[in-house]
Amino acid sequence: MIDYNELIFEISRPGRKAASLPESDVASVSLLKKFPEHLIRKIPAELPEVSEPQLMRHYTALSNKNFGVDNGFYPLGSCTMKYNPKINEDVARLPGFANIHPFQPVQTVQGALELMYELQEDLKIITGMDALSLQPAAGAQGEWAGLMIMKLFHKQNGEGKKRTKILVPDSAHGTNPSSAFIAGFDVVEIPSNASGTVDLAELKKHVGTDVAGLMLTNPNTLGLFEKDIVEISKIIHGVGGLLYYDGANLNAILGKTTPAVMGFDIVHLNLHKTFSTPHGGGGPGSGPVGVKSFLAPYLPIPRIEKQEDEYVLNSEFPLSVGRVKGYFGNFGVNVRAYTYIRTMGPIGLNQVSESAVLHANYLRKLLAPYYNVSHTQFCKHEFVLSGLKQKKLGVRTMDIAKRLLDFGYYAPTVYFPLIVEEAMMIEPTETETKETLDAFAKTLIGIAKEVEQTPATVLEAPHTTPVRRMDEVKAARKLVVRYNKNDEK
Known part of the structure; x- marks a missing residue:
């Protein structure tokens, strides 16, 4: 052979x-x-x-050998790896979009500017924000841009030196504290309560006139909706701080509510997650940042504006944080997101969130008898299991993830969020069928039974992949990426 x-x-x-x-x-x-x-x-x-x-x-x-959404179920919690409709690819590959150049005069790219302008307007409606920039390249850069806007706002109000702290829940995405640190803030972690949401008593202990703002994902990384969000908003705004929305989980609330209704002042979106465009391997991505009207002067430049019958790039905003990316965002991702929004329409986007929430709760219910569930209340678009039962029998969550590979599934996110021991974070998305969800649940249930009856089968997994278990520490520290015919195989 x-x-x-x-x-x-x-x-x-x-x-x-x-x-x-x-x-x-x-x-x-x-x-x-x-x-x-x-x-x-x-x-x-x-x-x-x-x-x-x-x-x-x-x-x-x-x-x-490569695994992708087009050839298998990809229940990667927190990252929304859902099917990307091929009409998005067809539109992005139209010559008028694919063959333009960023140095062309604006008069020659009016169609592209019109698309981006309309995408801005759509995203303003979806989030409830008053102004928005498509320029940030991905979610983390959108976070950083939002934090720089926050910083400039406080500086403009004469409070730049004293507003030094950003509050971040312990369930936050790792990019939140990282972005805050890079933006020059001190990061203060806010513990979660027994229900997995922000502990209001702990939050109140840390608020004061030194707080620039709070970064929050809603629903959070446990897949739980912050039911006290209006009260949280009042607490932060009460001390002059701003509320920042991490839009990574926006697909759970599309058509149901908006960050603006919850009281948020700044939003970043992950177009490459919520609006279906493919991502992974470092890109592509798009992380627009939106703000309420009082923060609009600080948005990145240039801005896409419609002046009479022409679309222009306007840089005449003296209070702006400036340009945050060369050229203007990741245009191809914006085209795909625009196509997705326009083909789905308001009714379709509403159904996205309904189906995502239904699928997550359905899977959670099927798996609850066999694994620990981090929190028992209804979840939104994703949920977190814990492998504590299996750990007591000598099998870790990583072993379960490796065993899933033998059955042709990409493993869920493991060991995140950090506040759940032996975490396994599952997001089925809205695009999967009941048959796929049933088959995945059956496989995970089968693995749970293997842990009890033949644990070695799980501990030695994967059995069918070209590469078996490796020394991950050695692989990270002594990475070999160049072939040398003289090296030993």
């Missing part, structure tokens, strides 16, 4: 070619004299030499 696990260097043989190019009719020019001597290669690069069929089979085999 042909071994498709070999590296392309290992199947290489001298003299083989995968392409036949015509001879160049342009005179060759040596550039070597323009480079320092120590940068000039002394021996030819050891590039692989393979035939065209070998090349195609090699990369086809690699693609078949």
Whole structure:
């Protein structure tokens, strides 16, 4: 049998070619004299030499090893890995969108600017915000931009030096405290109560005139709605602070409520999650930031505006935080998100949240008898199991995640949120069928029974993947990413 696990260097043989190019009719020019001597290669690069069929089979085999939403269930809690409708890809690949250049005059890209302007307006309605910028490249940059807006606001009010603290719940996404720290704030962690939501008594202990704001995800990373959000808003605003909404979980409330109704002043969105565009591997992403009207002067520039019958990029905002990304956001992601919003419409977006919440509660109910559930109240779009039962039998959550790979499932997020021991965070999304949810539940239930009856099967998993268990510490500290034919295999 042909071994498709070999590296392309290992199947290489001298003299083989995968392409036949015509001879160049342009005179060759040596550039070597323009480079320092120590940068000039002394021996030819050891590039692989393979035939065209070998090349195609090699990369086809690699693609078949890759896991994605298009070929399997991806219940990755907190990251909303849901199916991306292919109409989004078709529209993003239209020549008028795919072939434009960021240096073109605005008069030549009016269609692109119109799309982004309309997307801004749609997102303002969805969030309840008064002004919005599409410029941030992804969620974490959207967070940072929002915090810089908060910082400038307090500075403009003469309180920049004393508003030094950002309050962050202990259930927050890790980017929240990181973004706050990078923005120059001191981070204060607020504990959760027994119900998994913000402890109001603890919150009140930490509020004061030194608080710049509170960062909050609602529903939170446990998949629970912060039912005291109006009271939280009053507490923060009562001391002159601002309320920041992490939009990572916006897909749980689409069409039901808005961050503005809850009392938030600043919002960042993850278009690549809520509005279905594919993400992972570092991108692509888009993290628009929206604000209430009193914060609009601080939004990034340039701003997309409609002036009579023309769309323009306006940078005349002296109080702005400035440009936060080269050019103007990740345009391709914005096109996909716009397509998703327009094809779904208000009724469809409302159904997104209803189905996401229904699916999460359905799965939670099926799995509760076999795993510990972190909190028993109804969840929103995701929920957190705990492998404490299994840990007592010598099997950890990581082992369960590895065993899931044997059944063709991508494992849920494990060991997050940090406040739940042996956490396993599951988000089924709205796009999966009941049959898929039932099959996934059956598999997890089967693994729970294996832990009780044949724990070694789980502890030694995965059994079917090309790579089995590895020393993860060694892999992180001694990462090898370059092939050398002289290295031992």
